[in-house]
Amino acid sequence: MALIYSGGNNVESDELFINMGPVHPSTHGVLRFKLRMDGESIKECTPVIGYLHRGTEKLGEMKTYLQFIPYTDRLDYISAFPNNYAFVKAVEELAGIEVPLRAEYIRVMTMELNRIVNHLVGIGSLLMDLGAATMIMWGFRERENALQLFEMLCGARMTFNYIKPGGVREDMPEGFIPKLNEFLKDMEKRIDDYEQLINGNEIFHMRMKNIGVISGKDAVNYGWTGPTLRGSGVDYDLRKYEPYSIYPDLDFKVCVRKEGDSFARFIVRMDEMKESLHILRQVVDNMPESKVISSAEYGIAPMTGTPSSVSTYFPRIFAPPPGEVYSRIEAPKGELGFYVVSDGTTKPYRVKIRSPSFCNLTAIPSLVKGLKIPDLIAAFGTIDVVLGDVDR
Amino acid sequence: MNAAEELKALLPGSVISIGLQLNKPMAVIKKEDLVKVAGKAKDLGFDHLSVVTGIDYKDHFEVIYNFFSYSKKQNLALKVNLDHDKPEVDSLTSLWKGADWLERETFDLVGIKFIGHPNLIRILLPDGWNGHPLRKDYDMNTEQFVTIGENGDDVVSPDGTNLLRRK
Amino acid sequence: MLFLAMWTGDIMFANTYELIVFILNYIGIYDPIYNVFKMFGLEYLLRIIIVLVEIAVLFVFILLTIMFLTWMERKVVAMVQARYGPMVTGPRGLLQPVMDGVKLIGKEDIIPAKADRWVFTLAPFLIFIPALLVFIPLPFGESLIISDLNVGLLYIIAISAISPIAILMAGWASNNKYSLMGAVRAVAQDLSYTIPLALSAIAVVLFTGSLSTVDIVTAQSGTWFGFIPKWFIFLQPLGFILFLIASIAEMGRIPFDFQESESELVAGFFTEYSGMKFAMFFLAEYAHLFSVSAIVVTLFLGGWSIPFLNLIPATFAALVPIISLVVFVIKTYAIIFFAMWLRDTVPRMRIDQLLNLGWKTMIPLALLNLLVTALLMTAGVF
Numbered sequence: 058m059a060l061i062y063s064g065g066n067n068v069e070s071d072e073l074f075i076n077m078g079p080v081h082p083s084t085h086g087v088l089r090f091k092l093r094m095d096g097e098s099i100k101e102c103t104p105v106i107g108y109l110h111r112g113t114e115k116l117g118e119m120k121t122y123l124q125f126i127p128y129t130d131r132l133d134y135i136s137a138f139p140n141n142y143a144f145v146k147a148v149e150e151l152a153g154i155e156v157p158l159r160a161e162y163i164r165v166m167t168m169e170l171n172r173i174v175n176h177l178v179g180i181g182s183l184l185m186d187l188g189a190a191t192m193i194m195w196g197f198r199e200r201e202n203a204l205q206l207f208e209m210l211c212g213a214r215m216t217f218n219y220i221k222p223g224g225v226r227e228d229m230p231e232g233f234i235p236k237l238n239e240f241l242k243d244m245e246k247r248i249d250d251y252e253q254l255i256n257g258n259e260i261f262h263m264r265m266k267n268i269g270v271i272s273g274k275d276a277v278n279y280g281w282t283g284p285t286l287r288g289s290g291v292d293y294d295l296r297k298y299e300p301y302s303i304y305p306d307l308d309f310k311v312c313v314r315k316e317g318d319s320f321a322r323f324i325v326r327m328d329e330m331k332e333s334l335h336i337l338r339q340v341v342d343n344m345p346e347s348k349v350i351s352s353a354e355y356g357i358a359p360m361t362g363t364p365s366s367v368s369t370y371f372p373r374i375f376a377p378p379p380g381e382v383y384s385r386i387e388a389p390k391g392e393l394g395f396y397v398v399s400d401g402t403t404k405p406y407r408v409k410i411r412s413p414s415f416c417n418l419t420a421i422p423s424l425v426k427g428l429k430i431p432d433l434i435a436a437f438g439t440i441d442v443v444l445g446d447v448d449r
Numbered sequence: 450m451n452a453a454e455e456l457k458a459l460l461p462g463s464v465i466s467i468g469l470q471l472n473k474p475m476a477v478i479k480k481e482d483l484v485k486v487a488g489k490a491k492d493l494g495f496d497h498l499s500v501v502t503g504i505d506y507k508d509h510f511e512v513i514y515n516f517f518s519y520s521k522k523q524n525l526a527l528k529v530n531l532d533h534d535k536p537e538v539d540s541l542t543s544l545w546k547g548a549d550w551l552e553r554e555t556f557d558l559v560g561i562k563f564i565g566h567p568n569l570i571r572i573l574l575p576d577g578w579n580g581h582p583l584r585k586d587y588d589m590n591t592e593q594f595v596t597i598g599e600n601g602d603d604v605v606s607p608d609g610t611n612l613l614r615r616k
Numbered sequence: 617m618l619f620l621a622m623w624t625g626d627i628m629f630a631n632t633y634e635l636i637v638f639i640l641n642y643i644g645i646y647d648p649i650y651n652v653f654k655m656f657g658l659e660y661l662l663r664i665i666i667v668l669v670e671i672a673v674l675f676v677f678i679l680l681t682i683m684f685l686t687w688m689e690r691k692v693v694a695m696v697q698a699r700y701g702p703m704v705t706g707p708r709g710l711l712q713p714v715m716d717g718v719k720l721i722g723k724e725d726i727i728p729a730k731a732d733r734w735v736f737t738l739a740p741f742l743i744f745i746p747a748l749l750v751f752i753p754l755p756f757g758e759s760l761i762i763s764d765l766n767v768g769l770l771y772i773i774a775i776s777a778i779s780p781i782a783i784l785m786a787g788w789a790s791n792n793k794y795s796l797m798g799a800v801r802a803v804a805q806d807l808s809y810t811i812p813l814a815l816s817a818i819a820v821v822l823f824t825g826s827l828s829t830v831d832i833v834t835a836q837s838g839t840w841f842g843f844i845p846k847w848f849i850f851l852q853p854l855g856f857i858l859f860l861i862a863s864i865a866e867m868g869r870i871p872f873d874f875q876e877s878e879s880e881l882v883a884g885f886f887t888e889y890s891g892m893k894f895a896m897f898f899l900a901e902y903a904h905l906f907s908v909s910a911i912v913v914t915l916f917l918g919g920w921s922i923p924f925l926n927l928i929p930a931t932f933a934a935l936v937p938i939i940s941l942v943v944f945v946i947k948t949y950a951i952i953f954f955a956m957w958l959r960d961t962v963p964r965m966r967i968d969q970l971l972n973l974g975w976k977t978m979i980p981l982a983l984l985n986l987l988v989t990a991l992l993m994t995a996g997v998f
Contacts, residue, residue: 107575110573110574115582187963187964188962188963189960190697191697195697198698260965277496278546279545280498280548280551383499383513394500396513409502415550419549431874431966431967449573
């Protein structure tokens, strides 16, 4: 439970210091809030982070490019495919690698699946903090199906290590596409269920509307990106306006809401899940037949012992030319960017990770001024922070 | 004319050179004019400060700011070179509120001081930590012990005097 | 004599004491026992003993129901959430409450050092006992009532009003600033929802003219048009909704359970309690759930009566108490199921939204309900 200490009960002001400690059911991870309260309302809120800092950026300087990819999995551990992909995209731009078309389709498929899974967890934990525990249980039921798909694809449920410079590690197994189609059909009906459960609920509206309002200009100034920014009316999605991979060929809408309060951010996430289903259907229908990993020079050995149509044997040295690159993608939580500096050796000189949760968290002190603690929980839940991403 | 060339045309004294960061326009600027140039970039429409990167090359430091414009959909990178002994540069918190934590993180891990920052303390590492890990001369073999203090803040010591159980 | 004619539809006996006396007479052992007591000059003692036996049976029934309700709640919540719930202890998890009880009994009973010992120990009992006392004027079936007080409804509301005192005792005696704050908030919630509760109940009394629960139930027997039962829910739909919401708020269930939400910092008033005292709070909550559902059923859903009960041939008149008990239990469990279903569907309200709802919305509506009912009654519509 929360560590509570009270200091500073001055004579002149009735201030109360409250510490929502690192171990707390509603801060999703080890995050600490130091709150200075004036009666019921929050006067000042200071987040304290760093409890999950593992030195990923320093490790990037000591591991080769391929050895670093599993570390990227563990950044935002709920959606690990986009993390992999962001790093691999930076490396591919540095080294100028061409990726076969089938590999791009598989990458986009996994990333969109991961987007759905991520939003399910985000919405579920938000509602669990508000008291309706049903949504998280239903969300995890769908997540289970998606995780079984991932396990079929790459053997792991949470930290995949699947996307490599030059393509993906191996091709999809036999029964994958039928099972994916089943998942898509199922998911449509379930999203309708969720909307019926939550969207019209009066009590939910009372808890979420006009809480944590931020205008579009302020949001941009704070460096917000992703669904939180689109909830404030700024129409920007990296997949649409700075497209990478095969997104130029895909047809989807960008979900934007104007109000800028917690309810708008929530609805943006629900809509994004539906758009992801739409994208997934297009990807599955148009999947080309080709290799899944590009050819010889790029140092990735196959998992199986024999050469196959999807990958070939090649040497294990991978050293991109010297240079620096900053590449960003639209991860489920926002804009995930990797700044990679290479000095021509097999290990990067510097890897800097621009994580969306870290930048979204900076606005919390000004967002919650004057709110009460239950509102802090509601507003903070819609920003969808994962501490692995914040602390790296 | 891309954004870096525009900046060079507007503020020729501050921009040392222009080039490309792979395929994005990059301008190397003088460190004293950082706030001026960044303000001009903001006027030109670059309203999104994406990342602040600090890099330790062994003879100098570099701080790289990546901007993006939502209206014009263009990228821009600004690079500042700093001395190795005294890595200090002005803070951009007056223009972008999001620069607050990004600069604190750069201070914490790389050791670059941002003059004018309202609250330049460590953010990811515990408050009493010695050294800046992402510098190339950081000694990784010394141990530092971290425990929790009276009111929840961290206590760091290099020799384990703050541990409850002696080593 | 009763067995020679059609059961008339009137209540056979005023309360269970008389039913037991009738049964003992029927078996033939009442007179000998009575004479034994009369020898010692202690006739009244027999009555006391019979009533004590009734109370013991009721107590056991309530405790078993509470244990069953804890299991049922976990199962219902699990079924809504697409999972199984307790399955390991006993067949389908039915022994789970027993295991919970064993666990709680085995826990250390901690009393904080600076807490007020007597008040601290007394508070859980003071919450649990009124939750049981409220069952006395409730008719569980035809002639199955411990005591038909002629101010039954007033007694029920008065006993329910004891709980704020006990909550304050618990919060104060814990010697913990946040327990006290939690207790004060719980009392605020209680008081602000007792008023619409009482007002909606009074509107029912306008129809029967009597506060006795047995009269309320018999006023709801019979049908209109041959198939719609004359339950007060059809005459007082607004009153029913208000009473139901007010009672869910009194119990502190979701959507009104900010006390138990772990997301909030202010701890509930029972944080310092452990072991069996903690168990008392939860037993009291489920007893309260059962009693409140029983009251809702009695006031609005016809109690133990179903439309065609008085057509049972007289030879089976002895079945009437049993059938009415079954009907009562089914109706009560329907309301309990609704409360449990509501719990997993909606999020919880903030404390100030909750109090706003109670004072600004429900009290005016309850007064309006009362006014309209009184006007229609004087106009002769009912």
